Amino acid sequence: MKWTDKPWVLAPLAVLAALVLQGCDEAPMEQTTSEPKAKSLVIHHNLGTTEISSTPERVAVLDMNEADFLDQLEVPIAGMVKDYVPHFLAAYGADSDVQDLGAITQPNLERIYALKPDLILMTPIQAAQYDDLSELAPTLHFDVDFRDSHGDHIGDVTEHLLLLGKLFDKEKLAESKAEELKAKVEAVHQVTEGRPETALIVMHNNGSFSSFGTRSRYGFVFDSLGVKPASRIADNSLHGQPVSSEFIHQANPDILYIIDRTAVMERRPVMRADQMSNPLLRETKAWKNGNVVFVDADAWYITAASVTSLELLMDDVIKGYRSSPSG
Incomplete structure (x- = not known):
């Protein structure tokens, strides 16, 4: 039918x-x-x-x-x-x-x-x-790319928001939300612009790690939000490039964003830094300087392409700079 x-x-x-x-x-x-x-x-x-x-x-x-x-x-x-x-x-x-x-x-x-x-x-x-x-x-x-958000991910989110606003006769509300999102992006740029710190985005999954670089589902964090990558690894798989603790240690980022996928899949609270006893991660500059952010896993992993999720994600990005020696 x-x-x-x-x-x-x-x-x-x-x-x-x-x-x-x-x-x-x-x-x-x-x-x-x-x-x-x-x-x-x-x-x-x-x-x-x-x-x-x-x-x-x-x-x-x-x-x-x-x-x-x-x-x-x-x-x-x-x-x-x-x-x-x-x-x-x-x-x-x-x-x-x-x-x-x-x-x-x-x-x-x-x-x-x-x-x-x-x-x-x-x-x-x-x-x-x-x-x-x-x-x-x-x-x-x-039309959003969940494997490689490099380009205009935030623009795609905004465009879809405005389209739905037109579709449901909510144009003014959609435009207001779009302006709020734009202002949030500008606020992140005020924090990241000109900063020397490098960052690594990794996903934790039952003790294993995968990395997300400039051409990944979180590529927009680097090219749209101004975060400097600690690695040039290129990968556009949905769950990132599997990496070892040695890789993270060698990349030695100033800021480490950790997505606790296990918390999402097992429906439990996101882990804290004191619950991760990995000795190699604890030797990174990020860990020593207190710049390890266990991000909002729901916003980053389940969504990351909507208004609320992007705002929460950007809050997490800013957190990475607050304890930095340059901050």
């Missing part, structure tokens, strides 16, 4: 024409009745084209970044995946009126169908299910 066969997502029959431009365009539609004019949005994204003929009212959310966008825009969520919900969205995870749509990596299509959504929001994590999802309802893909 095609989504166009479903009565809850049928487009108005009075549409005569819609202006289609690259990206997302809005045009009033001529109607044969005296009803208020509706809008039509035609959105081009990496997986195809999605046409929205009216403001969505029942939204299925398949990624926590998208859930945060809707939370920021004060848009109700009809259903979302609930396997890993960040602390700043915990109220949605606990709300029985927000239907559980399964897992982030494998959303439950039967539950989505039963939800009868008029819009599905997804990210590259669900790319393999795009065709099936599009059969259920108009499906919008968030």
